Amino acid sequence: MASALRRAGLVIVALLCTATLVTGPARADNPIIQTIYTADPAPLVHNGRVYLYTGHDEDGSTYFTMKEWRVWSSADMVNWTDHGSPMSVSTFAWASADAWAGQTVERNGKFYWYVPVKDRASGQMAIGVGVSTSPTGPFTDAIGRPLVRNGEIDPTVFIDDNGQAYLYWGNPNLWYVRLNADMISYSGSPTQIPLTTAGFGTRTGNASRPTLYEEGPWVFKRNGLYYNVFAARCCSEFIAYSTAPGPTGPWTYRGTVMPTQGGSFTNHAGIVDFNGGSYFFYHNGALPGGGGFTRSVAVEKFTYNADGTIPTITMTTAGAPQVGTLNPYVRQEAETIAWESGVETERAGEGGMNVGWIENGDYIKVKGVAFGSGATSFTARVASASSGGRIELRLDGANGQVVGTCTVPGTGGWQTWTTVTCPVSGATGTHDLYFRYAGGSGYLFNVNWWQFNGG
Structure with a gap:
């Protein structure tokens, strides 16, 4: 149950909305989840729906206090169904805390959820893998131990057209491994991607981190071009991106996707194409009581430029337009x-x-x-x-x-x-x-x- 502080905040939302609803329909649909605080969106398109995997910021948190992950889904980008929490820190017997930013991918009828958690034995952050036969879970620990562990976070997974899968992660560095077809093991050793200013932009005033890359990579491919969208320059973060001719580089910095804005000093991107449109997911602190440790997931529809570059996207309260309509004559x-x-x-x-x-x-x-x-x-x-x-x-x-x-x-x-x-x-x-x-x-x-x- 939400804290009294949060419920009081939502009453304020109700009063504000009611003032406008008397004369017409509400236009505000962002953030897309209002029942709890959510963060670190990771969308997945499957069988005509968008499944959204998020973290859960605890009410009143003053740190990244996160104990579970949540799943939502939508067929129209505006009405989101809550599927609850099919995975938590306790899913991983070897983990002690920190249900932070992850991503789910589907392969051969199974869904693999890659997440960072704190390894109890070493005290380091490590990447675990949950697995399920359903996009909504329940998920179980796929291997009973960390897949990789080097103290860094924020995994993203990409499966190339030739079937080769890659796991990327990292803060303060950026790493990748080539995953095997089973998606729970890898070939070779973790490889560090060179963080050059040509590849990831120039950060000023921080000699130990000369590039803009901070955390939260999101790697995907479109029209033969590889994209790495990431949280840039802390703090407060903005969303930037780089492109490459191949999945491991060389990367070229392309600029800003979403400027610093909103009530959270972090941000985290997820991008998918669905039903002919392109969608950019992110988080902010827009709900009452929201902030850097009580965040909320939102979404915007966008169109790539003709040359494949990503336009600058601004946070809105309107959110994405509805795709189709909802049928009230089925359950x-x-x-x-x-x-x-x-x-x-x-x-x-x-x-x-x-x-x-x-x-x-x-x-x-x-x-x-x-x-x-x-x-x-x-x-x-x-x-x-x-x-x-x-x-x-x-x-x-x-x-x-x-x-x-x-x-x-x-x-x-x-x-x-x-x-x-x-x-x-x-x-x-x-x-x-x-x-x-x-x-x-x-x-x-x-x-x-x-x-x-x-x-």
Whole structure:
């Protein structure tokens, strides 16, 4: 459960948003996760969805206090489903702390999650590998020991067109190894990439670190050109990049991707192409209570320049545009959220996740819901250890048109589930859908999933 400080901050967000929602739909969708603080985004496209792997900054942290990693996914770049935490420091019996920035890749039906953690035996930072047959986990320790260990962090993995995979990592240096086809072993020894000013830009005022390279490499290939996007110059960091004709260089510095901005003194990039568009993920400190140790992941859509260079990208509150619409006539998880105020998520006793800690006035926004010719009823899976409350179905704002109200009874427990249905009228066309929760004091009820009928 979030700290009182964080909940107070989100109430402020709710009040600010409500002031604008009275007259029209909200435009702000960044940061894309509001239920917890997230950092170090690593996107992966798989089977028509973008899976987003992040770290989790603990509430009120005054250091990089991170105990677990989280997974989210989206088919439209705006409505993100929370899949919880399928891997944590405790996944690695040999690790003691620091669930820091990693990346997941898929190969031969398995998903490999490369992460830096502190090795208990040596006290050094090391790179571990989690493995799963599902992009949402659960992940297990693939080898029972560090894959590599030299005290440095921030792994990124790239599989070239010829099948050769590379693991890169490093702060203050930059290293790589050639991974074997099993993705959990490597050939040769770790090789240090020369950090030259021609390759990684010039840093002034720091004789021990003459280049801009700081940490957080993200390596990928596009149209035969290799890109290394990285966090540059601490502190505060900006995002820069270099390119090369091959996966190991020689690298040429190309300039700034995202200038220093936002409320966090670190940044971390992840770039993917999805459904014909290119997307840049990063983190900032934009949520209430946010800062350098309480960060939040955001995303922007961008277009490469004709010569393959990356344009300068600026943080926005609008975020990426929606790809398509959301179908309300199939079961949707309650933890699929474009924006929220006040709620949190947790593991559901029925499996998956549910939305909980709902109080009077809290809401969830789901963007771009295609009702078509019109919904006739609404069904939700709910549970309540209190006397329950109401789900108000509103269009285009937390104070928007009410098209239905579902009463949630007390069920005798927060994981004692029942299904409720209520009539719907006036939900036609495409709208942003708001679930506004109402009732007495204290926590009202939990929601596992929902679905409209008709249309």
